[in-house]
Amino acid sequence: MMQRSARMKDVAMAAGVSVMTVSRAFKKDASVKQATRAAIMKAADELGYVYDSTAANLRSQKTDFVAVLIPSLNNANFADTVGGLAPILSDQGLQVLLGYTNYDIEEEERLVEQLLRRRPEAIVLTGGRHTARTRRLLQAAAIPVIETWDLPEDPVDRVVGFSNAAAMGMMVDHLVGQGHGRIAFIGGDTDGDTRGADRRRGFLSAMAAHGLDASRLIGAGRPPISMREGADAMVRLLDGYPGTEAVICISDLSAFGALTECARRGLSVPGDIVIAGFGAYEIADICVPRLTTIDPHPARIGQATAQMIIDVLTGRPAPPRIDVTPTLIVTESTAIGQG
Incomplete structure (x- = not known):
C-alpha cells in the first residue's frame, strides 16, 4: 500500500509550531525567527516533506x-x-x-x-x-x-x-591599425544567428569606412559555428583568397579551428597571417598562440x-x-x- 505523503500539518506538529508558521517559513517570511525556521526545515527534511507552492501561487497570482x-x-x-x-x-x-x-x-x-x-x-x-x-x-x-x-x-x-556591429568594428579598427588591409571574415551562412549577422554587418561597415575591400566573406554553415566548421572555412579562405593578411572569425571556437588549419599547412600565426575571434572563451586564452578576441562580459x-x-x-x-x-x-x- 502506498504511504501517504507528508503534509504541512505533519511538519507543524513535529516542529511544535502552527501550520501558518510553517507556511511563512517556506516563504522566507522575515517574521519567522532563524531558530524556528531551522527547526521547521529539520522536521520537513526528516519527514521528506516538499513544500507545494501551487495553492499559494494561485492565491497570490505569483509564480x-x-x-x-x-x-x-x-x-x-x-x-x-x-x-x-x-x-x-x-x-x-x-x-x-x-x-x-x-x-x-x-x-x-x-x-x-x-x-x-x-x-x-x-x-x-x-x-x-x-x-x-x-x-x-x-x-x-x-x-x-x-x-x-x-x-x-x-x-x-x-x-x-x-552593439555586435560596433564590437566587430572595434576589431577591424585594431587590425587596420596594425597595418593590415586584406582582411577576411568567417561567419555563418544564414541570419539565424542575428548577433552573428550584426557582426558581419559591422565588419562590412568598418571595412568600408577604411576604404578597404570587404569581399573576403567565408560562410561557415548554420549556427552555432563549430571548431570543425571554422577549420573548413579556413581551407576555403586560404585556397580562394591567397594573400589574405588577417582573419576575423565570428567566435573563438571557429577561430581556433582556423588556427589549427594554419598549423596543418605550416603557416605561422601571426607571422604569415593573423587571426582574431570573439567571445573571450577559455580556449582563446590557452591555445598557442593565444587568440586576440572580444570579451562581451x-x-x-x-x-x-x-x-x-x-x-x-x-x-x-x-x-x-x-x-x-x-x-x-x-x-x-x-x-x-x-x-
Whole structure:
C-alpha cells in the first residue's frame, strides 16, 4: 500500500509550531525567527516533506519564476549569462526556467507562447530580433521583458546588451591599425544567428569606412559555428583568397579551428597571417598562440539583467537600457613581430 505523503500539518506538529508558521517559513517570511525556521526545515527534511507552492501561487497570482530563452545550451557565453543571472534572482525567491531556441526565431515564438501561459514574473530574451507575433505576445503580457546581448533600435520593453556591429568594428579598427588591409571574415551562412549577422554587418561597415575591400566573406554553415566548421572555412579562405593578411572569425571556437588549419599547412600565426575571434572563451586564452578576441562580459549581462528585473518587480527605479561595453583583448595571434 502506498504511504501517504507528508503534509504541512505533519511538519507543524513535529516542529511544535502552527501550520501558518510553517507556511511563512517556506516563504522566507522575515517574521519567522532563524531558530524556528531551522527547526521547521529539520522536521520537513526528516519527514521528506516538499513544500507545494501551487495553492499559494494561485492565491497570490505569483509564480516566482523568470523565463530565460537562450539560443544554445553548449555555448559558454550564454551559460555565463545564466550563471550571472540565476543566483541574484534566487536570492529574491525567483527561479529560472530555461528555454532553448536553437537560433530559430520561429522556435522562439513557440516557446514564448508556451512560457507566457505559465505566467512568469518576467521574461528574458537573447537578441532583439523576433517574429511579429512574438512581439505582440510580449507586449500584451504586461510583465517585464528584457532583451539581452543586443541593442535593438525598437526594443519590446527593456534592454541589457551591446552593439555586435560596433564590437566587430572595434576589431577591424585594431587590425587596420596594425597595418593590415586584406582582411577576411568567417561567419555563418544564414541570419539565424542575428548577433552573428550584426557582426558581419559591422565588419562590412568598418571595412568600408577604411576604404578597404570587404569581399573576403567565408560562410561557415548554420549556427552555432563549430571548431570543425571554422577549420573548413579556413581551407576555403586560404585556397580562394591567397594573400589574405588577417582573419576575423565570428567566435573563438571557429577561430581556433582556423588556427589549427594554419598549423596543418605550416603557416605561422601571426607571422604569415593573423587571426582574431570573439567571445573571450577559455580556449582563446590557452591555445598557442593565444587568440586576440572580444570579451562581451556575459556574466555582467546576466547580473545587470537580474538586477533590472528585481528593481522593476519591486517598484524601484530601473533604467530602460543598460549598455555593457565589450573589451578588446589583444594577444599573440595578432601581435606584430611574434609567432
